[in-house]
Amino acid sequence: MIELHSVGNIRPHRLFASLCAAMLILAAVLVLPHASQPAPRVPLLVPVFSSAQATLNAIIAYLVLLQFHMERNDPDALISIAFAYSSLLTLVLLVSLPGVLTSDDHFARLAPALGWLWVAKLAGHALLILLAMLLWRKWPARTAARGEIHCRVALVAFVPVLLVGCACALVNGLASNLPLLQDGQGSYASLARGWPGLFILACWACALLSVLLVTRLRRSFDCWLAFSCLAYLLYLTVNFSSALRFTAGWYLSRLFELTASATLLGALLFEVLRMQRQLKTLYQSAYQISIRDGLTGLYSRRYFDTALAHEQQLMAHTRRPLSLLMIDIDFFKRYNDTYGHPAGDDCLRQVAACLQDSARSSDIVARYGGEEFAVILPDTDANEARQAAERLRNAIMARGIPAASPAGRERLVVTVSIGLGCRRSDPQAAGETTLIDEADHALYDAKRQGRNRVACRIL
Numbered sequence: 158m159i160e161l162h163s164v165g166n167i168r169p170h171r172l173f174a175s176l177c178a179a180m181l182i183l184a185a186v187l188v189l190p191h192a193s194q195p196a197p198r199v200p201l202l203v204p205v206f207s208s209a210q211a212t213l214n215a216i217i218a219y220l221v222l223l224q225f226h227m228e229r230n231d232p233d234a235l236i237s238i239a240f241a242y243s244s245l246l247t248l249v250l251l252v253s254l255p256g257v258l259t260s261d262d263h264f265a266r267l268a269p270a271l272g273w274l275w276v277a278k279l280a281g282h283a284l285l286i287l288l289a290m291l292l293w294r295k296w297p298a299r300t301a302a303r304g305e306i307h308c309r310v311a312l313v314a315f316v317p318v319l320l321v322g323c324a325c326a327l328v329n330g331l332a333s334n335l336p337l338l339q340d341g342q343g344s345y346a347s348l349a350r351g352w353p354g355l356f357i358l359a360c361w362a363c364a365l366l367s368v369l370l371v372t373r374l375r376r377s378f379d380c381w382l383a384f385s386c387l388a389y390l391l392y393l394t395v396n397f398s399s400a401l402r403f404t405a406g407w408y409l410s411r412l413f414e415l416t417a418s419a420t421l422l423g424a425l426l427f428e429v430l431r432m433q434r435q436l437k438t439l440y441q442s443a444y445q446i447s448i449r450d451g452l453t454g455l456y457s458r459r460y461f462d463t464a465l466a467h468e469q470q471l472m473a474h475t476r477r478p479l480s481l482l483m484i485d486i487d488f489f490k491r492y493n494d495t496y497g498h499p500a501g502d503d504c505l506r507q508v509a510a511c512l513q514d515s516a517r518s519s520d521i522v523a524r525y526g527g528e529e530f531a532v533i534l535p536d537t538d539a540n541e542a543r544q545a546a547e548r549l550r551n552a553i554m555a556r557g558i559p560a561a562s563p564a565g566r567e568r569l570v571v572t573v574s575i576g577l578g579c580r581r582s583d584p585q586a587a588g589e590t591t592l593i594d595e596a597d598h599a600l601y602d603a604k605r606q607g608r609n610r611v612a613c614r615i616l
């Protein structure tokens with residue numbers, strides 16, 4: 158069975174993702190000693206980064222959901238939830254920024270809760286990926302019923318909203334009892350060096366390890382998901398090492414965060430394009446299979462019927478003649494009985510090849526059925542069609558395929574009888590079946606008159 162699959166050639170992805178990972182680690186190592194160095198303050202970058210991050214993660218969630226819908230790989234549903242959850246919480250954090258939907262005073266009151274919401278966002282994102290990996294083996298890829306998969310897609314779209322609602326309610330409810338993650342100077346050192354920071358780092362380290370160990374990077378998506386986990390891990394490492402906003406480390410860490418999403422999105426889009434190309438190729442080969450006869454490679458009967466109808470429609474406009482040849486191999490039953498069916502098949506292939514080689518490129522040569530062939534000759538009148546038919550008949554004789562001759566007779570070659578039907582320019586003169594019928598009757602005449610000849614019926 159021809160199948161559309163998303164595995165493709167995985168090696169370039171593994172190589173490229175490893176190279177990107179090495180570059181990211183190198184950048185982190187180079188910047189770590191200078192992470193706390195102050196850099197120019199660009200406050201506008203915070204909402205810009207957050208909007209970009211929320212958008213990228215939302216698109217990733219959507220594309221992974223489509224991947225889940227297509228491949229029915231249940232862990233993909235959880236990964237989609239992870240990115241949708243992160244996107245929604247980023248939006249919540251974005252609208253809480255002073256000047257967006259919140260005044261400075263209000264933001265000051267919200268700040269403790271927002272710090273914890275940020276922890277919930279990053280930890281939840283990593284934990285959902287980890288959960289997907291832990292359930293990987295328990296949820297082998299399988300074919301779910303159509304209704305079932307639609308239910309799950311709806312559920313996947315709903316769960317992130319529920320999770321974000323729970324996280325906001327929980328953080329809001331506990332805010333007064335939770336320790337402050339930022340001091341008055343805006344330093345988040347207590348978050349970075351305390352257990353919440355370590356917890357988030359541990360979550361992303363486990364997510365990365367689980368993706369590597371469980372998926373074994375079999376799909377391109379797995380490679381880039383692992384890269385994304387690594388980028389998040391480096392984002393947090395560099396971010397925590399500066400503990401202040403608008404420092405070299407803080408800027409680079411935000412770039413790492415964007416890289417984590419942008420590369421995964423790029424890989425998903427690449428995959429979509431690759432599958433589109435694959436789909437096109439599969440469609441083309443499936444189409445060729447559907448219009449070709451399996452034994453001879455000529456056009457199939459189905460294609461012939463469509464082509465004849467099309468040519469007749471064309472003729473109605475152009476008022477040009479249209480001819481049809483029905484060709485039958487003489488004494489083919491005797492050939493089969495003498496040499497066997499496999500040899501008979503071979504003879505059919507040879508005759509088909511000979512017809513195809515001798516016909517014009519504009520002619521449509523088809524296997525009509527059994528040992529009968531049909532050739533549509535567009536824009537060809539009866540005289541030209543008769544010449545073409547004689548050419549085909551002679552070409553088959555010249556091929557010299559040994560025929561099954563009756564005992565005591567000289568050795569003969571395979572011949573064909575040809576019936577010719579021709580329709581002149583009046584499209585109302587007769588229906589499509591009549592042209593076939595006439596060619597068929599002419600073929601019968603050719604057989605009756607002694608075979609190996611062309612007989613003609615003109616409408």
Ligand SMILES: Nc1nc2c(ncn2[C@@H]2O[C@H](COP(=O)(O)OP(=O)(O)OP(=O)(O)O)[C@@H](O)[C@H]2O)c(=O)[nH]1
Binds near residue numbers: 497527
């Ligand atoms: N090997 C092979 N034989 C086929 C195929 N399709 C039809 N045939 C055979 O073609 C033969 C057609 O025989 P008939 O219709 O009696 O015609 P004929 O022996 O050619 O006699 P005339 O047409 O009167 O010259 C039958 O024996 C079919 O079994 C095929 O795909 N492969």
